[in-house]
Amino acid sequence: MRAIRFHETGGPEVLRYDEVDRPEPGPGQVRVKVTATGLNYIETYHRSGLYQMPLPCTPGSEFAGTVDALGAGVNGVALGDRVATASGIGGYAEYALVPADKLVHVPAAVELDLAAAVMLQGMTAHYLVYSTYPLKAGETCLIHAAAGGVGLLLVQMARRIGARVIATVGSEAKAELARAAGADAVILYREEPFAPRVRELTAGRGVDVVYDSVGKDTWEGSLDSLRPRGMLVSFGNASGPVPPISPLVLSAKGSLFLTRPTLWHYLATPEELAWRAGDLFTWMANGDLHVRVDRRFSLADAADAHRALEGRETAGKVLIVP
Incomplete structure (x- = not known):
């Protein structure tokens, strides 16, 4: 073969x-x-x-x-x-x-x-919004690379839950895809810094959770986009690995939560696999x-x-x- x-x-x-x-x-x-x-x-x-x-x-x-x-x-x-x-x-x-x-x-x-x-991408999106940070109706999330494979699925699942979605993309063509998937607001990250825009869109509060598959290039802005006690879910390294961080940074920026999950820990049993794939x-x-x-x-x-x-x-x- x-x-x-x-x-x-x-x-x-x-x-x-x-x-x-x-x-x-x-x-x-x-x-x-x-x-x-x-x-x-x-x-x-x-x-x-x-x-x-x-x-x-x-x-x-x-x-x-x-x-x-x-x-x-x-x-x-x-x-x-x-x-x-x-x-x-x-x-x-x-x-x-x-x-x-x-x-x-x-x-x-x-x-x-x-x-x-x-x-893989569908079950990744599923565990992110249903398990890592169980997103709720009325909450606001920031999704990076929202026109990518995981991103488009994340947007749809978040909207299905009833959450507000702020998305970042790299071009107007990708912005249209994110909007079609259900994003409430789309930021072209090459044209403006996304963290100040997120603050503006949330009346200064910040988002409840950031789903970040980009890594190095979006890391600091993702932290700056969160509300106090919000969670950064770093699940990819598309732009390179995230640099080392002191836990004190999380404290200074609002007692933030940080997690770096991987799919395999969320498919721990055949029942969990069947649940996620069955939903999809x-x-x-x-x-x-x-x-x-x-x-x-x-x-x-x-x-x-x-x-x-x-x-x-x-x-x-x-x-x-x-």
Whole structure:
């Protein structure tokens, strides 16, 4: 089969289109014939070496497809089942493996490519607004990168809850996407500092929570946008890692809360996985949640997909299709 691998860390050019053996499922594993794989920022961290991986490495944990083979001891899954996962192994390939307890069945009303597009980013948005900071109707949140894959889903979920959404984006075209998703106010961060504008929009109070996937470039402004005892949820490093911070800064700026969550701690049990994925699929089937696929790249063009993502050229989800 064909797969993308990197044998050394570096830029997108290290991604190779290799011929490899089709993987065999071990005990408790399922092999999936991949329909589509979701591209996520964490794979650029793996490829660059920011997050170390054994080499050679086939990236990709989020994909959807049909069950092709079962390992020993697998129950509740049959050949041909439509499934999706955010915890797979080697998704940049024609076939990939996944632990059976980390996959979910995809209902017939949801297209497999859209299931691949929503698993990781959709469940990230879900845990952020329902668990990390349980957003309530009437509260105000600030969402950075609001026209990105997670951002557009976050905006929709926050509005569904009944919260007020202030969004930051990098261009007027992306502002239109954020508004269409339900953002109440949109700030073009390249044209004006966002923290003073947030204060103006909240009559000086600040927001209840900031959902920040950008990292280094927005860090200080995010702190300055919060109300006293507000929470900064830092869940990504798109512009680089956040620098070290003294806890006294949180005290001085209003007894703020800071958390740096990751999805896997919010998928701790099969029940939690089923809850989050089930909500997503139900909302998608009902038309209450719209998943925007920005573009699709062939497997052979995975390096171009990484370049587009890192160049902030995308608005919505990017898929890699075998």
